[in-house]
Amino acid sequence: MQREFPLSWLEELKVLTARGAAAALGFSIPFCVSCNRALAAPTAKAVSRGSQAAARRQDSQCASFNAERNLYFGDLHVHTSYSFDASFWGTRTDPFGAYDFAQGAPATLGSPTGDPPRTAQLARRLDFAAVTDHSEFFGQYPPGMFTGENPARDAWAHEQMAAQAANDTSSDCTFTALIGYEWTGRWWHRNVIFRSEQVPELAISSFDQTTPQGLWAALQSACLGAGTGCDAITIPHNPNFSGGQMFNIPDGITPAEASTRAAMEPVAEIHQTKGNSECKLGVETDDPLCVFYQKFPIDCLTYPSADACSPGNFVRNGLRRGIQVEEQIGVNPLKLGIIADTDTHNGTPGDTDQSAYQGHKGRMDSSPQLRLITTSDEAYDNAGGLVAVWATENSRDAIFDALRRRETYGTSGTRPKLRFFGGWAYPDDLCDHPDLISTAYQNGVPMGGDLPAVGGSADAASPKFLIAALMDPGTDRQPGTPLQAAEIIKGWIDPASGRSFERVYEVAGNPVSGATVDTSTCQPTGPGYNSLCAVWQDPDFDRTQRAFYYVRLLENPTCSVYQLDCNKIPIDQRPASCNDGSFHMVIHNRAWSSPIWYQP
């Protein structure tokens, strides 16, 4: 499709993204007018939002602008003292402090009464972050702080002020602060993330709108359709404890409802401190690597009917449900890209370093002993994840656009670099081409995209994918862990029966390399890879079968946060949970790419 245009691939991407977003949206407003301003020529004037900051950015692009996209790491799920729960748990860091922390400043963490204060500091700063305090009870926390006529509005104003102060609008583009908040319904958790400083006057909470559908409609009238330049997405998180509801799309969903959901929710949070949500062993899968930082240790092979074992709780099952619905009604309501976050309640965005983990819930999980109590609410938490985006520059527009086109991946907290492209005419030796990335963009789509229509003279009979990865280079404090393997997970629909299937393919590295870790010292041993690169062609392709493909990139095994916590306690004082198999002590940190979809 792209090869038919005489435009440069960059111009084309711009056209395609704008068109795709508008078509998918089903709303009539042209809110994407400036989506791709970052890709436009520097002289092009997008629709003015009437704000100095926006106007300035259009005149001076970031000095580090890169048409082939830079990699930025961030955290879009952060609670501070403005959240009722974080406040209860003794967190005193406010949104201003949280954005400072993201940029390398230290923060004080909540401690049990009588314990010495604790501090944390990032070994590497983030490139972007959004503070997402609960809009429920907004302004009532910290207690006594907001005493005006409308505390909720005042707290929301302070949230915006903190983001505005932290957002670097100069051409240095050091840090991007996005404005956002969390909306928490009974089963359905969402983070609302705004493109710019144009936001509704009040943060719509679950007391105002009790369902996601209500939230989207309210955002449509207060933001996307308000004619103010306001633009927003909602990011589902913690499907793992949604009681099966998060991705449980009813059979009767209409194409209009499906379009709205797809337009409002381009990405989902696959991993965070309160557990992993990729998949679960026994829930429509026998993939052993689904056993990873599960919040609920329940064995779904034995108790398949438990709430925690419902397919509605997991992103992979959601992706399968999405193409199944698309097969029936022509629209995919769950066209989900992948991100990960911390969900820290300490006001500490990006503190995912497992070896430096101090908990994420103030005084509730402030010691290794507290985190190892298997019956507590804090048991089976982990150090959380990071969101990685491929964007032309580090600005609000460029990051927001990357989220909307799903050129994103999530990690379980480390920083491996991962690229993933799909097309029909990639040469088998693409990994040896010096300009592999431009070729990959020119002849295909990056993660989050749809495979172009097949039919060119050079096209293969089945799609080809480029998977390229570099290990996390680490820090002075903590060396990075080498890579072990890259896998492709494919999901597809059998059009005759309408049933969905999945399969895991090994595509690079060596999943049985023998790499391991000594749990008494947490020192890793065995071979690993600094980099991985492969062109993979689907050997089981059937062009009548709707499908998606995503990459799971595995690092060599390391100690889990549980083993690391146990090792902080003298052997004779360790709780039984350190030895009785309650926790998985060895894990593979990993990254999950956004999928690439194929439509017949």
Place this chain on the structure above:
Amino acid sequence: MNLQSVRRWLREPAFHFLLIGGAIFALHSLVRPTSSREDSSRLIRVSRDDLQRLRDGHFSLTGKMPTPEEERRIVERYVSDEVLYREAIALGLDKGDSVVRGRLAQKMQFLTEDLHPAAEPTDAELEDFLKSSPRYIQPRKLTLEHVFFSRDRRGQRARSDAAAALSELENDSSASAVSVGDPFMLGRRFADRSETDLAGLFGPSFAKEVSALATGVWSGPIDSSYGAHLVRIEKVTPSTVPALEAVRERVRLDLLQVRREEANRAMLRKLAEKYKVEIETAPAVSTAEVRGK
């Protein structure tokens, strides 16, 4: 007393008054059996606001609003806590408790904090603040090109291959850097990157080494987390303080925040003026030493 006189009594307003008054008195003594001075401190009233706060608490622990049954238990618990609280206050247990003291001090602090924006800063004030705050200083940045020799592909030879290619590049200025080396998925050229940025891309030791290189010439091999690199620095952007126009909004909000904190401290000083503070001096002796004696 005949029937007629009873009827007359029943119609008598004074009798009605007495009757109603007596009923109110009886009812009152049932509901509030003690004297009115004790009434207010012995009434435990769970207001709508209290209810809302209790629901908040439940929500924060469970992520759900309480069911009616849960709410009944929560209210029961609240009432018994309130009874214990009142009794504790009556016994003076709040005195000398560091937690209670700290909590009340914090509430008072929030109450006295002026959250409304301080006076709008002038341009000159913004300039001064910008120049005096290290947080706005942009670090030194490099624009560089590199040629990559993959350790995964070449193993131990990565470094020697890079060294050989370097002498080739040095001897023949027309030799194209593009023709040697291995593909690198992040690209060959990086514009305007700080040492921190480079550490994230290639690893901390690479970033340190590259920061010390001369401009305009090929140097190396330099080891990264991925292999050996030849590097040519194209351009060095020295560390700068940005122009006010580029960061005006950040500087303005930061300065307002600083002023707010200053105003809060001033308010605290003003409150403290009401008090006379006496601090006794004592030689510094550690608790352990005291115990030892």
